[in-house]
Amino acid sequence: MLEQNEFTKLSKMNFDVSEEQALVLDQVDRVCKEFRPIEDKFYLDHKVNDQVKQSFGKAHLLGLPISRKYGDGQGADMMTYALAIERIGREGTGPRTFFSVHMALGEMTVQHWGDEEQKRRILTPATRGDTILAFGLTEPNAGSDPTALTTYFEEKEGMFLVTGQKMWISLGSTAKYIITFAYPKGKREGMCAFLVDTESPGFKAELIQHKLGLPTADTSTLYMEKVEVPKEDMLGPRGKGMSVALSGLMNGRLSVAAGCVGVMRDCLDEAVRYAGVRFQHGKLIGKHQLVQRHIGLISTNLEAARLLLLNAAFIKQKYEENPKNNELREAADLAITKAKYFAANASFDAANRAVQVFGANGYSFENRPARHLVDTRVTMIYEGANEIMEQKIALGSLGKGFEAYS
Ligand SMILES: Cc1cc2nc3c(=O)[nH]c(=O)nc-3n(C[C@H](O)[C@H](O)[C@H](O)COP(=O)(O)OP(=O)(O)OC[C@H]3O[C@@H](n4cnc5c(N)ncnc54)[C@H](O)[C@@H]3O)c2cc1C
Structure with a gap:
């Protein structure tokens, strides 16, 4: 720390x-x-x-x-x-x-x-x-606990053969290579990461329909049946799949935090614009104090989220410059987790408030606040659900020995 x-x-x-x-x-x-x-x-x-x-x-x-x-x-x-x-x-x-x-x-x-x-x-x-590129960690029965995954690999004639199902994989139907995590067949340890070529025989991807939001994003289920992966396409050392996954998630969470700050900024811009053109009770709604409260809260949370983001990016940069420094890695991981957690919740709140400022017009996907409301909701779930983030953050203060699970 x-x-x-x-x-x-x-x-x-x-x-x-x-x-x-x-x-x-x-x-x-x-x-x-x-x-x-x-x-x-x-x-x-x-x-x-x-x-x-x-x-x-x-x-x-x-x-x-x-x-x-x-x-x-x-x-x-x-x-x-x-x-x-x-x-x-x-x-x-x-x-x-x-x-x-x-x-x-x-x-x-x-x-x-x-x-x-x-x-x-x-x-x-x-x-x-x-x-x-895409990243295939989650499975039907392995989400917050990726160690529960059941995708496995065998080795045959200089090849790895990967078999299993992955779910909720972003870009799964678009990607050429998916960083795929699997255990050796019959084992529950020694997870490895592979660059699975989606054009290989035995690989199939299906778009997930009927999502709450993110209609413009590819989210897919992947099916792999003895998909051949050449020996040279194992990513990272044998048995280090979990470390590969966690380092990827650290980068992913920083980007989720950044994206959420962007959502908040757009919600603020939209709420301010609308409050400056919509009249009710003989005045612009931006002159009603309860509407101002929504705008003030979005604005304050935006600034707090951005500062957490910049702090996280600053520490992450130090780690990038000293990749062997474990203290910096842990500090970056914690700062990024805080930034992601705060920004995810604050962006949902900001979208909700922006919808409120728009009234009924906020309930239409023709307007941006409605889209942000349903789309940013996922940031409380993916790349580490809120509850997992809360535990990670608490552990940063409690210290080792207080892990809720291993
Ligand atoms: C649109 C979208 C895109 C995604 N993209 C990808 C992707 O590209 N690649 C990928 O690998 N995955 C992806 N995911 C999956 C995502 O990372 C998982 O949904 C996430 O890790 C949570 O897992 P889960 O959904 O299985 O929930 P679960 O793990 O089943 O959790 C359900 C609930 O239980 C809580 N919970 C679980 N364990 C604990 C605990 N120990 N203590 C307290 N509470 C707990 C969770 O916080 C949650 O509230 C995506 C998901 C979505 C919705």
């Missing part, structure tokens, strides 16, 4: 955006503005938006936190990355989920754990959007 000199270290946080960071963020902002009408149409048609990779790929934004050595990698620091995802989050949790999965759970996990050959082969096209 980062207690000693904590204040001195954090006091070095710098909120100034450098010229280089500003250039990236301007570019993201420009693409987001072009992208909005595209997402609007897919949302109202209730269809998976398959244009995200084209829109952001042509602007070279699909490899932001990836080393410049690979394809369109931009080598962005964690602060730039978080602010970019925040901006994308304003466009909706659907498109932002694309980035959290392809970039954070996918590319960043390959960058951290892959060998040089895997990085060249997978990251180069991934950063250009030519290869999409």
Whole structure:
């Protein structure tokens, strides 16, 4: 835990955006503005938006936190990355989920754990959007407890054969490679991670229908029957699958936190805009104090969520620069968990308040608050449900020995 000199270290946080960071963020902002009408149409048609990779790929934004050595990698620091995802989050949790999965759970996990050959082969096209990545951990009976997964692998003639079912997998029907977690056949330990090629025989993906929200995001069930994975496509050391999964989730949670801050910002903008044009009782509703209360609360929570996000990104950057420092890894993990937990709840509250400010018009998917309300709800569930986040955060104060489960 980062207690000693904590204040001195954090006091070095710098909120100034450098010229280089500003250039990236301007570019993201420009693409987001072009992208909005595209997402609007897919949302109202209730269809998976398959244009995200084209829109952001042509602007070279699909490899932001990836080393410049690979394809369109931009080598962005964690602060730039978080602010970019925040901006994308304003466009909706659907498109932002694309980035959290392809970039954070996918590319960043390959960058951290892959060998040089895997990085060249997978990251180069991934950063250009030519290869999409996904992350397959959850199963019908393994959610918050991933150790309960039953997907397994056998070894045959220089190949791994992967068999099992994964559920609720974002980009599962879109991805070329899915980072898939499995145990050796007949064992409950020694979990491994594999880069499963979705074009291999024995692999099938099915879109999940009738979701509460995220109509524009691909969420799928995966079926694998002895899917062949070449020896060189194990990701990370044999038996270290859980460490691979947890490091991916740390990156994913940072991006969820950032996306939620973006949602809050959009809810604030929308509530302010509407309160400035809608008249009731002879005045603009923005002049009614109870409407002002909604706006004040969204605004305050937005600032708190953003500060937690920046703090988390700052510590995560320190860890990126010192990847062997376990103290920094734990500090980053805790700060990211707090940021994700707070932002998830605050974004749902912000969307709820924005809907309220809009009145009946807030109840229509024609308006953005309704979409945010149903879409951001998932952030209290995925990449670590609220209850799991609460336990992780409490453990940060209670210390080791107070684990609720192992
Ligand atoms: C739209 C969407 C996209 C997703 N994308 C992906 C993806 O790309 N890849 C992937 O692998 N997964 C993905 N998921 C799955 C997601 O990560 C899981 O839903 C999440 O981990 C929770 O698991 P669960 O749904 O099985 O809930 P469960 O684990 O069954 O939990 C049910 C309830 O019990 C609570 N609970 C469980 N254990 C405890 C405990 N020990 N103490 C207190 N409370 C507990 C939970 O907090 C929750 O409230 C996605 C889910 C959704 C909805």
